[in-house]
Amino acid sequence: xxxxxxxxxxxxxxxxxxxxxxxxxxxxxxxxxxxxxxxxxxxxxxxxxxxxxxxxxxxxxxxxxxxxxxxxxxxxxxxxxxxxxxxxxxxxxxxxxxxxxxxxxxxxxxxxxxxxxxxxxxxxxxxxxxxxxxxxxxxxxxxxxxxxxxxxxxxxxxxxxxxxxxxxxxxxxxxxxxxxxxxxxxxxxxxxxxxxxxxxxxxxxxxxxxxxxxxxxxxxxxxxxxxxxxxxxxxxxxxxxxxxxxxxxxxxxxxxxxxxxxxxxxxxxxxxxxxxxxxxxxxxxxxxxxxxxxxxxxxxxxxxxxxxxxxxxxxxxxxxxxxxxxxxxxxxxxxxxxxxxxxxxxxxxxxxxxxxxxxxxxxxxxxxxxxxxxxxxxxxxxxxxxxxxxxxxxxxxxxxxxxxxxxxxxxxxxxxxxxxxxxxxxxxxxxxxxxxxxxxxxxxxxxxxxx
Amino acid sequence: xxxxxxxxxxxxxxxxxxxxxxxxxxxxxxxxxxxxxxxxxxxxxxxxxxxxxxxxxxxxxxxxxxxxxxxxxxxxxxxxxxxxxxxxxxxxxxxxxxxxxxxxxxxxxxxxxxxxxxxxxxxxxxxxxxxxxxxxxxxxxxxxxxxxxxxxxxxxxxxxxxxxxxxxxxxxxxxxxxxxxxxxxxxxxxxxxxxxxxxxxxxxxxxxxxxxxxxxxxxxxxxxxxxxxxxxxxxxxxxxxxxxxxxxxxxxxxxxxxxxxxxxxxxxxxxxxxxxxxxxxxxxxxxxxxxxxxxxxxxxxxxxxxxxxxx
Numbered sequence: 047x048x049x050x051x052x053x054x055x056x057x058x059x060x061x062x063x064x065x066x067x068x069x070x071x072x073x074x075x076x077x078x079x080x081x082x083x084x085x086x087x088x089x090x091x092x093x094x095x096x097x098x099x100x101x102x103x104x105x106x107x108x109x110x111x112x113x114x115x116x117x118x119x120x121x122x123x124x125x126x127x128x129x130x131x132x133x134x135x136x137x138x139x140x141x142x143x144x145x146x147x148x149x150x151x152x153x154x155x156x157x158x159x160x161x162x163x164x165x166x167x168x169x170x171x172x173x174x175x176x177x178x179x180x181x182x183x184x185x186x187x188x189x190x191x192x193x194x195x196x197x198x199x200x201x202x203x204x205x206x207x208x209x210x211x212x213x214x215x216x217x218x219x220x221x222x223x224x225x226x227x228x229x230x231x232x233x234x235x236x237x238x239x240x241x242x243x244x245x246x247x248x249x250x251x252x253x254x255x256x257x258x259x260x261x262x263x264x265x266x267x268x269x270x271x272x273x274x275x276x277x278x279x280x281x282x283x284x285x286x287x288x289x290x291x292x293x294x295x296x297x298x299x300x301x302x303x304x305x306x307x308x309x310x311x312x313x314x315x316x317x318x319x320x321x322x323x324x325x326x327x328x329x330x331x332x333x334x335x336x337x338x339x340x341x342x343x344x345x346x347x348x349x350x351x352x353x354x355x356x357x358x359x360x361x362x363x364x365x366x367x368x369x370x371x372x373x374x375x376x377x378x379x380x381x382x383x384x385x386x387x388x389x390x391x392x393x394x395x396x397x398x399x400x401x402x403x404x405x406x407x408x409x410x411x412x413x414x415x416x417x418x419x420x421x422x423x424x425x426x427x428x429x430x431x432x433x434x435x436x437x438x439x440x441x442x443x444x445x446x447x448x449x450x451x452x453x454x455x456x457x458x459x460x461x462x463x464x465x466x467x468x469x470x471x472x473x474x475x476x477x478x479x480x481x482x483x484x485x486x487x488x489x490x491x492x493x494x495x496x497x
Numbered sequence: 498x499x500x501x502x503x504x505x506x507x508x509x510x511x512x513x514x515x516x517x518x519x520x521x522x523x524x525x526x527x528x529x530x531x532x533x534x535x536x537x538x539x540x541x542x543x544x545x546x547x548x549x550x551x552x553x554x555x556x557x558x559x560x561x562x563x564x565x566x567x568x569x570x571x572x573x574x575x576x577x578x579x580x581x582x583x584x585x586x587x588x589x590x591x592x593x594x595x596x597x598x599x600x601x602x603x604x605x606x607x608x609x610x611x612x613x614x615x616x617x618x619x620x621x622x623x624x625x626x627x628x629x630x631x632x633x634x635x636x637x638x639x640x641x642x643x644x645x646x647x648x649x650x651x652x653x654x655x656x657x658x659x660x661x662x663x664x665x666x667x668x669x670x671x672x673x674x675x676x677x678x679x680x681x682x683x684x685x686x687x688x689x690x691x692x693x694x695x696x697x698x699x700x701x702x703x704x705x706x707x708x709x710x711x712x713x714x715x716x717x718x719x720x721x722x723x724x725x726x727x728x729x730x731x732x733x734x735x736x737x738x739x740x741x742x743x744x745x746x747x748x749x750x751x752x753x754x755x756x757x758x759x760x761x762x763x764x765x766x767x768x769x770x771x772x773x774x775x776x777x778x779x780x781x782x783x784x785x786x787x788x789x790x791x792x793x794x795x796x797x798x799x800x801x802x803x804x805x806x807x808x
Contacts, residue, residue, distance in 0.1 A: 095702045
C-alpha cells in the first residue's frame with residue numbers, strides 16, 4: 047500500500063527517491079499504521095522535503111487514506127438494506143477472501159455483508175492494478191476488470207437463471223445489489239483516477255505550451271504560461287543566486303598565505319591568491335511593445351519581469367514610437383498590472399528603432415560600462431525609418447555585450463523592413479526566441495555568462 | 498499494533514519532557530525528534546527566523562543530557578574550521594625535540610641506509626591524534642556518550658561545504674587523509690537549520706528528515722509565552738498573543754516571530770503594563786517590528802488591533 051501512496055505522491059509532482067521509499071517503510075515499522083495523525087506527521091518528515099511539497103503531501107495523504115480506510119464504514123452507514131449483522135472482524139475476512147479468490151461475489155451479495163464487500167473490491171482493485179490508471183476514458187475498463195476479478199460472471203449467470211425460472215424477488219434483489227456494487231466500484235475507480243492522474247493532464251498541457259511559439263498561444267493559456275515562466279524563473283534563481291568567486295592571479299593574499307603555510311615551518315610553500323567576488327550582472331533591457339510585435343509583446347514583457355526577479359540590477363525600458371523606463375513599474379506592481387500598464391503607456395504605436403535607440407543612449411549611455419549587458423527584445427522592423435544601428439554600435443563598444451532576442455523565426459529576418467543585418471554587426475549574440483523553451487535556455491545563458 | 502501505541506506514548510512523553518526544559522513542542526516537532534532518534538537520521542529544520550529552530554536543538558541536548566556542539570555556518574567556512582586542524586605549533590616543537598634526540602640515536606649507525614631503517618622503527622607520531630585539534634564536527638563524532646550536534650544556518654555555507662557534510666550525515670564518519678576514517682561510537686543527534694535563503698541541495702535533503710516549523714497558532718504561542726515568562730498576567734499574555742497574531746496576517750516586510758513576542762512581553766512587564774494601550778504599544782512597537790516602514794504601516798491600525806485583541 048505504501049508503494050501506491052508513493053506513486054500517488056509522485057503523480058502530484060513530489061519527487062521521491064528509492065532511498066526515501068525505504069526510509070518510509072522503516073518509519074512505518076517504528077510508528078505503525080494505527081494512529082492516523084502520527085502516521086501523517088512521520089511520513090511527511092520523510093517524504094515531503096519542501097514547504098510546497100508538504101502542502102501537496104497533506105492533501106494527497108487525506109485523499110489516499112480516506113479512500114483506503116474509511117470507505118468500509120461509509121458504505122455500511124449508507125446502506126439501509128443491510129439486514130444481516132456482521133460479527134466477524136475485518137481482518138479475518140480479508141485473509142479469507144484472499145485465499146478463496148474471486149468466486150465469492152455471489153455469496154457476498156447474498157449475505158449482504160458490506161464490510162467484506164468493500165474489502166473485496168479493494169483487493170480486486172489491487173489485483174487488476176488500478177493504480178496504473180492513466181486517463182479518464184479507462185474508467186469503464188477498469189471497473190469491469192475489477193468486477194470480473196470479483197466473479198461477476200458467475201453472478202450474471204445466476205441472475206439470468208433466476209429470470210428464467212421466474213423468481214421475481216430474488217432476481218430483483220440480486221440485480222439491485224449488482225448495480226450497487228458497480229456503483230461503489232466506479233466510485234473507487236474515480237477516486238483513484240483523481241489520485242494518480244491529478245497532474246498528468248496539466249503536465250501534458252504545460253509540456254506542449256513550453257514548445258508552442260509565443261505568438262500562437264491563446265488568451266486562455268496566459269495563466270498557465272505565467273505559471274510556467276514563474277517556475278522557470280524560480281529554477282533559474284536557485285541555480286544562479288549564489289555569487290561566484292573567481293581567483294584573480296597576481297595579487298597575493300599575504301595573511302592567508304602565512305596562515306596556510308604554518309605547517310611548513312613558516313616557509314611560504316603554497317601561495318594563496320586574492321579572490322575577487324563578482325557581483326551579479328548588470329543588465330539594461332529594452333523591449334519593443336509596438337503593434338508589429340503586439341502578439342508577443344506581452345510575453346516579452348513577462349519574460350523581462352521574470353528577469354527582474356532573477357537578476358537584481360536590471361533597468362528595463364519599453365518603446366514603440368517613444369521610449370520610457372519601466373523598471374519601477376516592474377518592481378512595485380504584480381505582474382498582471384505591470385504588464386497592462388507598460389503596454390498602455392508605451393505600446394501600440396508604430397516602431398521607431400532609431401528614435402528609441404538614440405533616446406536610450408541619451409538616458410543610460412553614461413551608465414554602460416564593461417560590466418553591462420544590453421538586452422534588446424524586438425523584431426528589428428523599423429518601418430523603413432532610421433534603424434539607429436549607429437547608436438547601438440556606440441553602446442556596443444562600451445558595454446560588455448549586446449544581445450538581441452527576436453520573436454520571429456530566422457527565415458523572416460531581413461525581409462521587408464527588418465533590419466537585422468544592420469543590428470547584427472553590433473550584437474554579440476542574436477537569438478530567435480519564440481517559446482518558453484527558448485527563454486529558459488537564453489536566460490540561463492545570460493546569467494551564466496555575465497557572471 | 499503494540500509498536501504504534503509505544504510510539505504514541507514515547508512521543509507524548511518526549512513532548513512533556515521537552516516542555517520541562519522550557520520548550521513547547523507541537524505534535525509534529527516531537528514526532529520528528531522521536532523519529533530522528535529511532536532512525537538515527539539528522540533533522541533538517543526549516544522555518545522563518547525566530548520560531549525556535551536553534552532552541553529545539555538546545556532543549557533536546559538538555560533532555561538527553563548530552564553536550565551540545567554548535568557549528569555556525571557562514572560563507573567561506575571550510576573543513577579546517579569545521580572538522581579538524583593540525584596543531585602546528587606543537588608539531589614544530591616536536592620536530593625540534595626530534596632533531597636533538599635524533600642525532601643522539603643515530604650516532605652509532607654508520608651508513609645512511611641503517612639510519613633510515615632505524616627511523617622506521619619509531620611510530621609515526623607526527624600525524625597522530627595527539628596533534629589533532631578537533632573542531633565541532635570531529636568533537637561530535639568523538640564524544641563518548643554521544644552529543645547533540647547543531648549545524649546552524651546551513652544555507653549560509655558554500656555548496657562545497659554542503660557536499661562535504663554528506664559523509665558525516667550519512668554514516669557518521671569522516672576521512673582524515675593522514676589518519677584514516679574516524680567513526681563515531683555513539684551517533685550524535687544532528688540538527689541542521691536553514692532560513693531558506695537558498696535552496697538546499699537534494700543530496701543533503703535526501704539524507705535528512707525534513708521538519709518545517711511554521712509560526713505557532715495562538716494556543717501554542719500562549720503556552721510558549723507562559724512557559725518562558727512564568728510571572729506574566731493572563732490578560733496581558735492573551736492580549737499580546739492575539740495582537741501579534743493579528744499583525745502576522747498583515748502585509749509586512751518582516752513579520753514578528755515568537756522570539757519577538759517574548760521580547761515584547763518582557764518589555765511590557767518591565768514597564769509595569771497590565772493591559773495594552775495605544776500609547777504604550779506605539780512606544781514599544783520597535784521591539785516587535787524591525788523596519789521603519791512596517792512600524793509606520795502598523796501605527797495607524799493600533800487602536801483597531803488593540804480593540805480586537807482585547808476581545
